[in-house]
Amino acid sequence: MSNDRLILAVPSKGRLQEAAFEMFDRAGFAVTRAKGGRGYTGEIAALPQLDVLLLSAGEIARGLDAGEIHLGITGEDLLREYAPDFDVSIALLKPLGFGHADVVVAVPQGWIDVSDVEDLREVSVDFFSRHQRRMRVATKYANITHQFFSAHGLTDYRIVESLGATEGAPASGSAELIVDITSSGATLAANDLKVIRGGTMLESQAQLAASRQAPWGEGATSTLTALSKPLELGDAVTRLRVKGAKS
Amino acid sequence: MMNRKWGRAMPNSPIGGVFEAAGFQFLDTPILQPADVFLDRSGDAIRRRLFMLTDPGGAEHCLRPELTIPLAREVIASGEISARIWSSGLVFRFGGDGRGEFVQAGLEHLGGAHPSADDAEIFALTSEACKILGSDVPVATPMATLGDLGIFHGILDTADVPDTWRERLRRHFWHADVFQDLLARLKGEAKPLDDENAGLMASIGGLSPEEATRAVHDILKLANIRPVGGRTVEEITARFLEKAQDASNETLAPNVAAAIEAVLALKSMANTAVDELALLAKTHGLNIDAALSNLADRHESLEKAGIDLGKARFAASFGRELEYYTGFVFDLHRGETKIAGGGRYNGLMQQLGASAPMTAVGSAIWVDRASGQMKGAAR
Numbered sequence: 001m002s003n004d005r006l007i008l009a010v011p012s013k014g015r016l017q018e019a020a021f022e023m024f025d026r027a028g029f030a031v032t033r034a035k036g037g038r039g040y041t042g043e044i045a046a047l048p049q050l051d052v053l054l055l056s057a058g059e060i061a062r063g064l065d066a067g068e069i070h071l072g073i074t075g076e077d078l079l080r081e082y083a084p085d086f087d088v089s090i091a092l093l094k095p096l097g098f099g100h101a102d103v104v105v106a107v108p109q110g111w112i113d114v115s116d117v118e119d120l121r122e123v124s125v126d127f128f129s130r131h132q133r134r135m136r137v138a139t140k141y142a143n144i145t146h147q148f149f150s151a152h153g154l155t156d157y158r159i160v161e162s163l164g165a166t167e168g169a170p171a172s173g174s175a176e177l178i179v180d181i182t183s184s185g186a187t188l189a190a191n192d193l194k195v196i197r198g199g200t201m202l203e204s205q206a207q208l209a210a211s212r213q214a215p216w217g218e219g220a221t222s223t224l225t226a227l228s229k230p231l232e233l234g235d236a237v238t239r240l241r242v243k244g245a246k247s
Numbered sequence: 248m249m250n251r252k253w254g255r256a257m258p259n260s261p262i263g264g265v266f267e268a269a270g271f272q273f274l275d276t277p278i279l280q281p282a283d284v285f286l287d288r289s290g291d292a293i294r295r296r297l298f299m300l301t302d303p304g305g306a307e308h309c310l311r312p313e314l315t316i317p318l319a320r321e322v323i324a325s326g327e328i329s330a331r332i333w334s335s336g337l338v339f340r341f342g343g344d345g346r347g348e349f350v351q352a353g354l355e356h357l358g359g360a361h362p363s364a365d366d367a368e369i370f371a372l373t374s375e376a377c378k379i380l381g382s383d384v385p386v387a388t389p390m391a392t393l394g395d396l397g398i399f400h401g402i403l404d405t406a407d408v409p410d411t412w413r414e415r416l417r418r419h420f421w422h423a424d425v426f427q428d429l430l431a432r433l434k435g436e437a438k439p440l441d442d443e444n445a446g447l448m449a450s451i452g453g454l455s456p457e458e459a460t461r462a463v464h465d466i467l468k469l470a471n472i473r474p475v476g477g478r479t480v481e482e483i484t485a486r487f488l489e490k491a492q493d494a495s496n497e498t499l500a501p502n503v504a505a506a507i508e509a510v511l512a513l514k515s516m517a518n519t520a521v522d523e524l525a526l527l528a529k530t531h532g533l534n535i536d537a538a539l540s541n542l543a544d545r546h547e548s549l550e551k552a553g554i555d556l557g558k559a560r561f562a563a564s565f566g567r568e569l570e571y572y573t574g575f576v577f578d579l580h581r582g583e584t585k586i587a588g589g590g591r592y593n594g595l596m597q598q599l600g601a602s603a604p605m606t607a608v609g610s611a612i613w614v615d616r617a618s619g620q621m622k623g624a625a626r
Contacts, residue, residue, distance in 0.1 A: 108475045110475065110480070110483065111476070111483055112463065112487055113444075113483055113486040122425070122486075125422070125425070127477075127478065129418050130482060132598060134287055135477065136477075153422055158287075158294070170477075171473065173477070175477075176476040176477040176478065191475075192475050193475075
């Protein structure tokens with residue numbers, strides 16, 4: 001509130017970070033990390049009114065949803081998962097062409113009777129009436145799953161939170177099927193799983209996203225304008241304000 | 248331990264007097280409940296709004312989202328084979344508007360032997376309680392909608408469709424859009440198998456269910472696919488054969504689909520419902536006399552209990568969003584606001600662990616809304 005600086009969050013490690021830094025470099029906005037490259041804050045010399053934070057991809061999605069950061073680079077899958085009221089809190093400014101991963105629903109290969117979402121819906125009801133419990137879906141994408149399933153009339157399931165090695169859940173007996181990201185499908189096959197037809201919930205990639213909930217004062221807004229042309233964001237300020245924005 | 252809870256009067260309750268005078272005893276239930284039973288038994292609308300907690304040992308609990316299941320569990324644990332009970336207290340549902348707790352009152356008659364009279368008694372007491380709670384509200388008398396899931400089951404019991412379809416329609420009744428798709432399939436042409444399935448069908452078509460199951464076992468073994476994920480090879484094979492059988496039928500049963508649609512679409516005033524249903528059944532060549540006679544008995548009992556059926560609505564498809572109901576269903580509205588609802592749920596007691604079948608009919612009253620203290624249409 002008191003200072004009107006723009007906070008930009010960039011992934012703190014891995015491939016996503018490298019690609020993000022490269023992109024800013026190319027646009028003439030080299031990011032300098034504090035403490036000789038080891039710190040989790042940084043700055044861009046050309047933009048003195050901007051602070052860089054290095055956070056995990058999940059924290060960036062949460063921070064954008066909460067309005068604690070103005071701009072962030074993170075996966076669209078995480079943005080849609082952590083921002084239940086997506087259009088109200090987030091504006092996607094630019095797909096970045098890296099970090100590709102699809103969020104898919106995958107069932108055991110042995111389910112020869114299931115080839116599409118309609119089959120899965122019937123099986124969910126059969127499963128409940130045969131076993132007197134609902135089929136379990138292991139995932140870290142509970143919100144995306146709820147939205148996709150209810151759009152397809154699928155209600156007889158329950159989510160089992162899974163924070164790692166989700167593909168192993170059906171084999172270990174903790175779930176019947178999974179919703180997870182996949183880039184090649186090889187891990188799914190190795191775990192006796194297959195993606196069903198129409199089962200791609202989201203084709204995700206890294207996005208430069210803005211928070212509609214963050215305090216966009218004059219200073220932050222003009223910093224965004226200064227970023228727009230070199231980063232090829234189009235009229236970012238208008239897009240930030242219009243679609244689904246709260247009055 | 249049981250005695251502490253059974254029979255304790257609820258202090259200062261304006262409706263408790265009505266229930267106790269009718270011989271219903273107050274029974275308190277724990278607010279903290281095991282999560283599993285609600286996750287597996289409640290409809291989607293409740294499941295997604297549960298407040299869940301994990302204890303230090305990792306077990307999952309929830310704050311009770313309603314009173315019926317907690318009351319039923321208490322009675323099952325007590326070993327009683329019948330009970331007339333009521334309860335009142337906070338229930339918890341996440342609403343998105345920051346408000347998560349509501350006062351609900353519940354009335355249950357378990358193990359009763361007179362379906363029509365028992366249904367009518369619960370309806371009349373619930374209605375009376377709502378009137379008392381709403382005495383300060385300008386329009387005190389709520390509007391009732393009645394329904395009967397027995398009509399739908401009656402159609403299926405006697406309709407001329409393959410048994411696999413009978414069961415499938417029954418299982419999917421609770422999901423209006425899935426059910427609609429099924430009726431469309433029943434009316435029209437079957438969906439052909441895709442290539443992958445057609446190949447498989449060529450190798451197991453014509454086998455008995457046992458032989459087919461063995462064949463699928465072998466196929467999976469050859470392909471080095473482990474059977475994972477909680478469904479047995481038997482049930483997968485059974486559904487596969489069902490799917491294949493549908494695909495091989497040219498057209499199914501358009502007349503039955505049309506009859507089901509026509510009956511479920513019926514909306515009328517409650518006092519003419521039996522006659523209108525009888526006429527529809529005759530037009531479509533359905534024999535649902537047994538179900539209609541149950542409905543007529545209940546409506547007679549309701550009139551005996553002083554309910555004016557000329558002022559209540561009847562809707563044949565009403566109740567399909569409330570998965571555990573099996574017969575009578577009703578709700579009470581004041582304007583747009585639902586203030587009470589209930590019905591018969593004969594299957595639930597055994598699903599919750601009762602050792603023998605046990606009849607059950609009950610209701611839930613949204614006390615805040617019934618007394619005009621809270622607006623809105625939270626379900």
